Every structure is written in C-alpha cells, then in structure tokens.
Amino acid sequence: MLLTTERSSPSLRDLPPVADHRRLHLVIGGHVDHGKSTIIGRLLAATGSLPLGKLEAVRANCERNSKPFEYAFLLDALKDEQSQGITIDAARVFFRTASRPYILIDAPGHIEFLRNLITGAARAEAALLVIDAREGVRENSRRHGTMMSLLGIRQLVVLVNKMDLVGYDGEAFARIEDEYRAFLAKIGVEPLGFIPVSGREGDNIARPSAAMPWYDGPTVLETLDRFRSEVADADKPFRMPVQDVYKFTAGGDDRRIVAGTVETGRIAVGDEVVFLPSGKRSRVATVEGFNVEPRREARAGEVAGFTLEEQIYVARGEVATVAGQPAPRVATRLKASLFWLGRKPLETGREVVLKLGTARVPARIEAIHRVLDASTLATDERRDRVERHEVAECTLRTVRPIAFDLAAELAGTGRFVIVDDYEIRGGGIVREALEGGGEGQAAWGRGQIDEARRVERNGHTAGLVLVTHGAEAARALEAALFDGGAQTAYLEAAAGRVADAVPVLLDAGLIAVVDASAFAASEIAFVRDTAGHELTVVSGPAGDVGVPEPAAVRAVLQEKGILRS
C-alpha cells in the first residue's frame, strides 16, 4: 500500500475537539449523486436526531416496495414533511452531537439553486464536500469548492465517499485527494483534511473503519466537533459600519448615539474615532446600551452604540475606525472577484448599486478582466459580459468614495453585494483598491476651501431636496429656503444631467432644490444615491416629507443635520 499515515490529513488529526457548545452552521456540498443524502441520513441516525419511529417507518416502506433500504430515503422523507408541498430550497437539517447542536445546510446540487446555496452557505462556519470515489472530481465538486471559497468559508473537509465500491483502495483515495487538493490550491483554499468514507456501510461516519486500516484520522462525527465556531475577532483593527445616528428626544433624552454592529476590533471610552470616507474625528464619550450593566467598551460581534465628545455630523454609510490602527481604503475604484446571479447578464458600463457594509452607492462596471468558469476554472479574458452563475474579476467605479478593506485582510468590510432592479443579484469580495476617480466629485478638481469653511460661511451643510409635487412647488420651496438665509440652487432637467450637476453643487456647499416631478422612482433613487441618503430629502407622496410645505422640509433638513435648528 502506497499510502502512509502522513498522507491522511495530519491537520485534521491534530485539531483538538472544541469545548464550545454554541450551535454551529455547517454546509454540505458536492456533485449530484455523490452521496450527500446518505451521509446526512447516517449522521442523523448516529446522533439520535431522528423523530421517533422514523427509521423503522422508512425501513418498513422499503420492504413493502421491495427495494433495499438506503439512508438517503430518510432525508427524502424528512424533506417531504418539512416542505409541505413547497419546492425545497436550501433545506436546513437540525441535529446535535454530544457536544453541541448543528444546523446543516444541504446545498442543492443543481445550479438553478445557486441563489439558495449562497443564502445558506454564506452563514456557514464550516463545509463538508462529498466526492464519489468511483466518479472522482466532477463539475459541481469544483463549483461548490469555488463558491465556498468566495463566500469565505475557512474550514473545509472533503469526504471521499463510496469507498466500499472501490474496494476500500487507499490509492484511489490518494488520487482524488491529490487532484482536488491541487484544484483547491488554485483558488487559494487549504482544506483541513480528507476522510475516506462509505455512507452506505457507515465506514468512518460515526465509527472508524476496519476496512481502511491505512486511515487513522478522525471520523466525520469526530471531525464535526473539531470545527471551530467563527468568533468575531476583537484583536483586529476596529471597524463598525455606521447603521444610523439616533437622537430620540422622548423623555428628555439628549444622547446622540452612533449605532452599528462591530465587525472587528473593539472600542472604548476615550478612543479617538475616525469616520471614513468623510475623515471626521471625535472621541468616544460613552458606550451605550439598554438593560445592560454600564460598560466602557464594545467588541466585535456586538450591536453597539456610543456617543461622541464633539457634535460632529456623521451618517449611515460611513465606517467608524480607531485612530492609529490600520485604516481602511477610501477610493472610487476597486478590483473585485464577483459572482453574478441575475438573469440579465452584467455588462461593461452597466450602472448598478453597490452595498458594502452600510454604504450604498451607485457604481459602474468599468472593466471585466476575466470571466471564470467556476467549475473548470477556465478563464476567458475577452468578454464584456458576465452571464448568470459565472464568476468574474472586474473593476468597479463608484460615483463617490467609499471606505472598504481588502477581503484578504478583513472579510467583513471587504465584501459587497450588487443590487440591480430592486434585487440583490450578485456579490463580490474586494481584491484591490485602485487609484484614480473619474466622474466622482473629485473629477471637477478641488479648491483650497474646505467643507468646514463653507459650512461656517453658509450656516448649513450641503443638501439636496428632490421635489415631486411639480416645478411650481419646487421653485417656491427654493425661494423660501433662500429667504430663510440658506445658500441654494435650483435645477430643472433630466435625471442624468441632474446627477452630473449635483456633486458640484454639493461640493460648493449649497442646498440644491430639484424639480423631480418627471423622474421615475428609479431615477429618484439614482439621484439620491449620487448625493448620498444622508444629504437628501425627498418631498412627495412617498418621500420623507409628504407635503411641499417649506416648514416641513426645513424640519427634515434640521433632523438630518443639514440646517441648524
């Protein structure tokens, strides 16, 4: 026998079982008919996770229909009940071992379900990938591997199944391990290990296999309890995408709380915070919470809130960081690997909306560098469109700067989704920040006068009011704001031209009033995104202000911190 014990997953053997009793999210993938269902059925039976009598009922049913019992039937029977006639998507299976509970997401082998696979697998902390020992590495073995890598699943174990059908041959196992390891290396994934199993016979699932003495690593069940829960990392640089700034005045509350979920790192009272991309700074005055003991620190994974020493204006979409720590990139161009799920292909030049952390900004596909077949890894460098289910390397350009990290450094703030026509239709991870801006605000050049000086002169920050009640109402509103002492501008043009002009007016510190009555809902959204939500008030039946009353608009402008109270 060629195989020595060194070949069989030294990394797996060295992992100690964890003493963590929190629920672990697990995804299982693999090519159609490579035996996922049988393995899941085995795991459910071995952990006593089946409803009473279920095993017996399925066995009896097999006998009646004179077909041999298979563990896969168990899963089918469970799914039928779970689905109650509804098409299965990423089915969740619940079970527990002696040490902790698991949610197992069964990744559908069919490509049509990629959307559901992503929904299920993106939350997974570990993955099992099943490969048939006879058939070897196939299309979906590779595709699932690629997707799991893009989704950032760090713990992967490969199960080489149906070993009974190849006579428990160690060399067959070694060949598949070599081939698949080489494939994974190309996409930058290092698996924790490979386990030779037989779902049908139960080898190495819940008990060691007498038929494969050459394998001395852990069984699948033992391996599960070695996966580590993904814990938010408090030792990395502090990142908190700002979800909102709350000022609830009820009951005399005068706290102004910056709220968000801490992706990484920690922050404490007295720390200097830098908000990006604006670059505004202040110090943490208090860490807030409701029905918790008073505390001075917030850490990764927590939904936090803090107040600042100075009243600076920050808004949703910025990233809170701590001065002195490695800062995120701020740019309008970035290179990314992305996967596309939309029926309509994604073409060069297409306008989309990019959501990264809490930032939401229109972007254009500047270039498609190469399209990758997620299964064969064959690349095509001459394409100008990305079809559904393809993976591509692209350069994206945003209309205004955003703050982000490289996915390889900080995953949480290094990935984004693409929204197109109201739906999330793609996702990607940032590989590189690029120089140069193009059409953003910076395209018009920057003078010596900074924002603070303009605010001091004008008595307000820049803002945008989109009025959908008609030109007359828009003109009257501009006049009222102007007469009230604001520096204003008025625009009445097609949405595209307005979107071009708005950044210039905002840079000049003006409050721009736009007649948007002829704009479609998507155009209003586009112009609003160009300026940023925090700077924009939409006045109209479905907007922030229902009526074009100057007083009502003024109140919202004050609420947003654009006009002073």
Added chain:
Amino acid sequence: MTTAVAERRTSTDHLDQLEARSVHILREAYANFRQLCMLWSIGKDSTVLLWLARKAFFGHVPIPLVHIDTSFKIPEMIAYRDRLAQEWRLTMIVGQNAEALAAKRTFPDGAVDRITCCSLLKTEALKKTLSGEWPRRRLNLATGQYEVDRNREPYTGVIVGARADEEGSRSKERYFSPRTQASAWDVGEQPPEFWNQYKTEFAPGTHVRIHPLLDWTELNIWEYIQRERIPTVSLYYNHGDGKRYRSLGCGPCTQCVHSDARDVGEIIEELKSGKFANIAERSGRGQDAADGGGLETLRRDGYM
C-alpha cells in the same frame, strides 16, 4: 466592576448571538423603511421582538406597533397591552374588522366556522390596516383613549415575530421577505440573502416582511424572557389549577395546556426536559404525536 462585565462580554453565549442578529436586522429595517410598523400580538414572541426594539434603539421604540383586535382576545391581554404602551411610551395602533363584528359574522356568534372567522377578523383586518384602507386607531398617551390615526399611508415594511421552527414553510422564509400587493409570497423566487445584506429595495405597490426572530426557538424565547426579565401576560403561567396557556389568541379558540409551570424558570425546565421537550426541537411537526399528548393539535388550534 469593569472586569466582570468584560468577562461576561468575551464569552458571548447563544442568546447574545441571537440578540445581536435581531437587533442588527431591526436597525436595518428602521434605516431603510420610511413607513415601517411592527406587529404585536401581545404573545411572548412579539413581546420579545418589542423588547429587542428597545435594545436596538436604546430604550425607545420609534416604530409604531400594530395590534389586530378581534374583540375576542382574553381581556387580560388588552389590559397588559395598554399598560405597557403607557409605560414604554409606545405608538400603539389598533386595527379591527368593524363590519364583520357589527354584522356578527364570527365563530363565537355561530355564523361562520373557525377558519372563516380567523380570515375575517385577523387576516382581512391585518391586510386592510396595513394598507391604510381601513381606519387605524391610535392610543393617545395623554388621555389613554384610542383615536383615529391621521396616517393612512400603507406600511411598506412590516416587522413580524415569526420563528423558523414553528412550522415547515417558515424554515424557508428570509429575514427580509418580499410580498406582492396581494400579500402573496413567491417561495421559489426568493432573493438571496447573505453577508448581512438584505432586500431593502422594493418596487412600488409591494411590501417587505421582516423576520428578526427567524433563528429563535421557543426555548430561546423563554430563556431570553428570563434573562432580561421581560414582563409577560400571566396567562402563560399555572396559578394552581394545573393549567396554563402555551400560546395566546382569542378566548373562544384558545385552550390551556395541562402544566404545572408557575413561572418562567419552570416553563424552561418543562421545555428542556419535561413533557414539552422535543416538540419545539422537532419544528412542531405532526409525527411527534407519538409523544402522547395531542399537544400539537392544541398548539395548532391555539396558534391559528
């Protein structure tokens, strides 16, 4: 003091994780939906949801709470609702199918069966209240009286306390689930949801249901009520007659279960190891009738 707190913080347990995800979702909903409301059935799940809103917004509840009053709710539930609304300064909105009640087209009046009654007094009333077609009554905190609310705008974001473990179809819900104008749910064509990014954009005429409690189990709910000391209706507890409600609904259609649990701790014990163990675990599926209780049937009846 700081050390003790820091220690508790490093060992975040499963309740902390569930709480964090739910709070994150509530804040996303609040940031993205102008016409947002939260359904409050007065039951334990939606009361936990309400508490999570206080967590998310630092003691405040800046989202209106919508309660559909069938007029057959157990009186204690209504008293509890109005008491908390005052105490927590809630924007309390109540909707009702006044026509059906006036015409006595209800099950307790003997005019229709249970299912029809539910669809008239609950489903229909909910749809028309959310759309603004029927008047909404709003609690005036100064007078303690309900008055007709001036806001008739349709709610485009509706926060609901549904849990995935309640029944099979709910295990396929997303956190942000789009609904068409007719409130229909297209299970096959659901948007993907990953990396904390949700469907927060929607076409005119559609709305989004938001489910912050999707990952919670019945046991988690009670554990959290215990940890946070959330006030609950006393109907959930046995007051000496060996009976209590496991879920709350209309008086005529909700029955007690046999249980000796007198407080939250005893309910948790009962769910973990007592007669109710395995039921929540098993996603409330029918095959568990083997555990002898007809409890499933009870629960479904009470649950509606």
